[in-house]
Amino acid sequence: DAGVTQSPTHLIKTRGQQVTLRCSPKSGHDTVSWYQQALGQGPQFIFQYYEEEERQRGNFPDRFSGHQFPNYSSELNVNALLLGDSALYLCASSTFRTGSNEKLFFGSGTQLSVL
Amino acid sequence: GNSVTQMEGPVTLSEEAFLTINCTYTATGYPSLFWYVQYPGEGLQLLLKATKADDKGSNKGFEATYRKETTSFHLEKGSVQVSDSAVYFCALSDSNYKLTFGKGTLLTVNP
Numbered sequence: 129d130a131g132v133t134q135s136p137t138h139l140i141k142t143r144g145q146q147v148t149l150r151c152s153p154k155s156g157h158d159t160v161s162w163y164q165q166a167l168g169q170g171p172q173f174i175f176q177y178y179e180e181e182e183r184q185r186g187n188f189p190d191r192f193s194g195h196q197f198p199n200y201s202s203e204l205n206v207n208a209l210l211l212g213d214s215a216l217y218l219c220a221s222s223t224f225r226t227g228s229n230e231k232l233f234f235g236s237g238t239q240l241s242v243l
Numbered sequence: 244g245n246s247v248t249q250m251e252g253p254v255t256l257s258e259e260a261f262l263t264i265n266c267t268y269t270a271t272g273y274p275s276l277f278w279y280v281q282y283p284g285e286g287l288q289l290l291l292k293a294t295k296a297d298d299k300g301s302n303k304g305f306e307a308t309y310r311k312e313t314t315s316f317h318l319e320k321g322s323v324q325v326s327d328s329a330v331y332f333c334a335l336s337d338s339n340y341k342l343t344f345g346k347g348t349l350l351t352v353n354p
Binding site for chain 2: 131132161163168169170171172173176184186218220232233234235236237
């Protein structure tokens with residue numbers, strides 16, 4: 129049983145560009161959350177998707193957007209990249225109906241570097 | 244808003260030493276509290292949790308007790324191993340799946 133898979137593992141972009149990160153949730157999971165982890169910091173919640181809709185959002189600008197597909201996979205899009213967007217982006221999946229954070233599974237992340 | 248403050252690292256210990264990583268939180272209501280561990284090149288893994296005051300979470304020899312009166316959730320282990328070397332994150336949640344993390348504490352255990 130594959131866990132949460134993210135692609136690509138590493139990515140280098142330049143300022144002003146746009147980037148798309150992808151996440152496939154663990155089998156049986158229907159909810160995807162995205163987190164940004166800057167170097168030396170803890171992960172920060174970006175948003176959560178369930179039933180193809182954004183359900184919760186953290187304190188991130190509109191340059192950060194997402195999408196969830198009918199197969200529950202998800203994309204994170206970041207427009208007009210800034211140097212400060214350089215970070216490890218983590219995807220976490222879960223089952224919405226369980227209502228418990230202990231069932232949250234994290235992927236290994238995508239390391240984004242903005243030059 | 245919610246926040247988590249945890250002990251600054253890095254922490255370097257010898258094998259079989261006692262470990263404490265301090266964590267305090269600020270939150271409205273009654274959050275659930277967690278410790279996550281991140282091994283090099285891997286995603287976050289849930290280490291232990293506690294959902295109400297005085298609960299003790301435990302796993303793999305690690306323990307933490309939810310102390311509402313001191314708003315703390317300190318992580319302890321009686322005898323660390325080299326394989327425990329990792330980054331440890333304290334976190335809280337007051338709603339489904341939205342976790343607030345501390346900055347993390349790097350633990351290195353030397354043989």
